[in-house]
Amino acid sequence: MAEVASAAGVSSATVSYVLSGKRAVAPATRAAVESAIAELGFTVNATARSLRTGRSSLAALIVPDIANPFYAQLASSLQEQLRASGLHVVVCNTGADREEERALLAEAVQQRFAGVVITPFRLHPEDLDTLAEAGIPAVVSADVSFGAVDLVKPDARSATLQALQRVTANQRRRIAVIAGPRDATGGDPRLAMLRRLAPQFGISLPRELVVRGEHTRDSGAVGFTELMSRRERPDAVFCANDMIAVGAMDAAHDLGVDIPGEVALVGHDDAAFASLVRPRLTTIRYPAHDVGVAAAQLLKERLDGRTAPRTVRVRALFVARGSA
Known part of the structure; x- marks a missing residue:
């Protein structure tokens, strides 16, 4: 120097x-x-710097499915925001597997990462204790609270109401949901919100019209096929994310089901492909870029000395397109 x-x-x-x-x-x-x-x-010499400062110049972004464009955009946003602080982002894919999630947390501790931003899929809040004990700040991106850590979560109530209003305005009354797995972190808050809000429109979400699976395209195809096998088919389907919704479109095409003529379809996230599929996907936009900005700010605040946990809500928006 x-x-x-x-x-x-x-x-x-x-x-x-x-x-x-x-x-x-x-x-x-x-x-x-x-x-x-x-x-x-x-x-x-990054190793020497790490020994002197007690932390590396790397932050981990741990996500369940890097093939989902939502997480790719989140990674890009997070990297952009942290670069000015001399931090670089390592993206880690868990495949929504609990043991892989835990292994990556252990690796972050071993490598003395500066911080971790994580979208947990099957973790428990106490699993993050290993980071706290090592003095590594964690930011969780999730729909529900996750213990005494910083949290970025969606504010999706208004958008969900608009989606329900859009669907029921066309006299659709049998609304189904392709939800996430039962053992997912925090349950399925998007399904829970739909159940809370649906009675305002004089409808319910009967148990037989809720199917579960992973947050994948294949799972969406399987779930939609299962719903179409019901004696009384639904006339609208809400999906836990856009990947599931595209899988549902695949199955609809194979089954000869017209979307939106016979069944309206609503996704969640507004991933990059949502406006490219046909019909274009009606969805609830949870802006990945804004999530990255919020997560980076929370992480930088922690590194600058803030100790009390903080929650940032990112507003979700309803995006009406051709599928509903």
Whole structure:
């Protein structure tokens, strides 16, 4: 650092600020430091830095399904927000498997990660204790509270009401749900919200019209096929996420069921493909970019010393398209 500072005509502290991103540095000064680093051929020794500071420059994003574009967009947003703080994001895919979730938490502790942002699928709140004991801040992105940690959650009540209003305005009364698995973290809050709000429209969600499965395209196809085998078919189907909804569209095509003529279909998340499928998917938009911004801010606050847990609600929006 002293050699770089001498070559760039700045102080060693300024070089440190450029490398760590902890303080703003004038663009011209930053350029001079980076030029000196390049000319001298120096690189940052990440291992040495980790030993000195007690943490690495890496943060983990742990998600259940990286094939879902929602999580890809979340990763992009999180990385963009954390880069200015000198942090880089490692994306870890769990496949919605509890043991893999726990193994990745243990790896984050072993590697002394700076922080963890996680969308738990089958974890229990006490599973995060290992991070707390290691002094690694965690931010949870979920629909329900998850113990005494920072939380990013959707504010989807208004959007769900609008979706129900849209569906029932067309005189659809038998509403079904393709929900998540019973053992998912926190149950299925999206199904619970639909059940709370449906009576306002004079309808209920009978047990026989709720099917469960993983949050995958294949699961959506299986669930929709099962619903269409009922003696009294539903005339509208709400899906726990857009991947499930696209799987339902696959099955509808194979079964010769017209969407939205015979069955209205509503997804959740507004993943990138929702406006590309035909008919275009009516859905509840939970903006992944905003979730990433909120999670990054909470993590940076923790790293700056905040100790009390905080919850940020990200507003969901109803997006009316061709499937309902």
